[in-house]
Amino acid sequence: MSAPPDARSGPGSRLRPADLLPLATVGLRGRRVRTALSTLGIAIGIAAIVAVLGITRSSQSELLTRIDRLGTNLLTVTAGQSMGDEVPLPATAGLGVARTDGVERVAVTAVLAQVHVYRSDRIPHTQTGGLDVRATDEDLLTTLDGHLAAGVFLSAATARYPVAVLGHQAAVQLGVVRPGPGIRVRVGGHWFVVAGILAPFELAPELDRAALIGLPAARDVFGYDGHPTRLYVRADTARVAQTVDLLARAVNPAEPPAVQVSRPSDTLTSRLLVADSGTSLFLGLGAVALFVGGVGIANVMVISVLERRAEIGLRRALGATRPHIAGQFLVESLVLATLGGLTGTALGALITYLTALQRGWPAVVPSGAAALGLGAALAVGALAGLYPAVRAAGLPPTDALRAI
Numbered sequence: 001m002s003a004p005p006d007a008r009s010g011p012g013s014r015l016r017p018a019d020l021l022p023l024a025t026v027g028l029r030g031r032r033v034r035t036a037l038s039t040l041g042i043a044i045g046i047a048a049i050v051a052v053l054g055i056t057r058s059s060q061s062e063l064l065t066r067i068d069r070l071g072t073n074l075l076t077v078t079a080g081q082s083m084g085d086e087v088p089l090p091a092t093a094g095l096g097v098a099r100t101d102g103v104e105r106v107a108v109t110a111v112l113a114q115v116h117v118y119r120s121d122r123i124p125h126t127q128t129g130g131l132d133v134r135a136t137d138e139d140l141l142t143t144l145d146g147h148l149a150a151g152v153f154l155s156a157a158t159a160r161y162p163v164a165v166l167g168h169q170a171a172v173q174l175g176v177v178r179p180g181p182g183i184r185v186r187v188g189g190h191w192f193v194v195a196g197i198l199a200p201f202e203l204a205p206e207l208d209r210a211a212l213i214g215l216p217a218a219r220d221v222f223g224y225d226g227h228p229t230r231l232y233v234r235a236d237t238a239r240v241a242q243t244v245d246l247l248a249r250a251v252n253p254a255e256p257p258a259v260q261v262s263r264p265s266d267t268l269t270s271r272l273l274v275a276d277s278g279t280s281l282f283l284g285l286g287a288v289a290l291f292v293g294g295v296g297i298a299n300v301m302v303i304s305v306l307e308r309r310a311e312i313g314l315r316r317a318l319g320a321t322r323p324h325i326a327g328q329f330l331v332e333s334l335v336l337a338t339l340g341g342l343t344g345t346a347l348g349a350l351i352t353y354l355t356a357l358q359r360g361w362p363a364v365v366p367s368g369a370a371a372l373g374l375g376a377a378l379a380v381g382a383l384a385g386l387y388p389a390v391r392a393a394g395l396p397p398t399d400a401l402r403a404i
Helices: 017-024 026-030 032-070 093-098 140-144 168-174 215-222 237-251 265-307 309-317 322-359 367-393 397-402
Strands: 074-078 103-111 132-136 148-151 163-166 184-187 190-198 210-214 230-235 260-262
Touching: 026 032, 026 322, 032 265, 032 322, 032 367, 074 237, 093 103, 093 230, 093 237, 103 140, 103 215, 132 215, 140 230, 163 168, 163 184, 168 190, 184 210, 190 210, 210 215, 230 237, 237 260, 265 309, 265 322, 265 367, 309 322, 309 397, 322 367
Parallel strands: 132 210, 163 190
Antiparallel strands: 074 230, 074 260, 103 132, 103 230, 148 190, 163 210, 184 190
């Protein structure tokens, strides 16, 4: 009796590449529930990776769009704070800033201390609701590139009269739905007509909780001394850094260190860094899920080798070589991983789309995320199937057949 053909000789050792995939999927098609559960482990890990990358990129895309829309060339100038209150700047601060190189527009504002706004004269003076009254010039809206939700903004004609424009939150809190000649609020013991309501200022949230009146009216009615507390500066985009260095001396030549210059868009930019740091954490969790899925595939393949010893022995006796057996089980593991990778990529993209749709973000699924997911799935599948494949190929035909 002659020995079974070996990989190195005999016509029985041939296996066409086209037959390898159908042969490798015989076990998967015969055990569909086990195949589905094994695929699920890989799919969860890949879905986590793709969804984390997609959601992060979608969030970053939304933030970048907002930063581009709002502009990175808006600067604010203050003289620090005392007990949470804005400290006045020199009376010439606005004029000095307007003459500074790189400054395109400047708006002067001042918090009127001890002046508050109320919906009626029946409300106790102690119930201010945290709302401010700010005096401002007519250039505020153009400097901030802001918009009105309703009505009109202060002008040279109305700034000297008892006319107010409410910030978005202030209007909500005061119960003012729309402006008009008959709509009035009580400002520091005087009635002011509400001419307009502002849309929210994302880069100047302090204005959302304020009632704005003209500088001349503040001077005539409340004795405003002309010292601003905050300047809004729109600088040339190409010279923002140089302008920041010049503003402190332009505002207060005698004591530049007492002046604080900030860029409100830096707050949004810092959120990009926070999103990046959170991405690493969630990617780690996705990698753990992927590792667990790989261990599940390895376990399934080892069990499959034990259950199919008779099949392995019969194929070896009929002429299949060790590389053929190893290739069959390795491809079977890769098919499992590929199914999990494709399912996980589709699931991760769906999660990204639904999350972006719910939050109003642009849905972005990086192509690199899909490639990374499939590549990781194949790598895990190859590693998970390597040992079972080697073990199956190492089974002697006689021992395998004896187990029947």
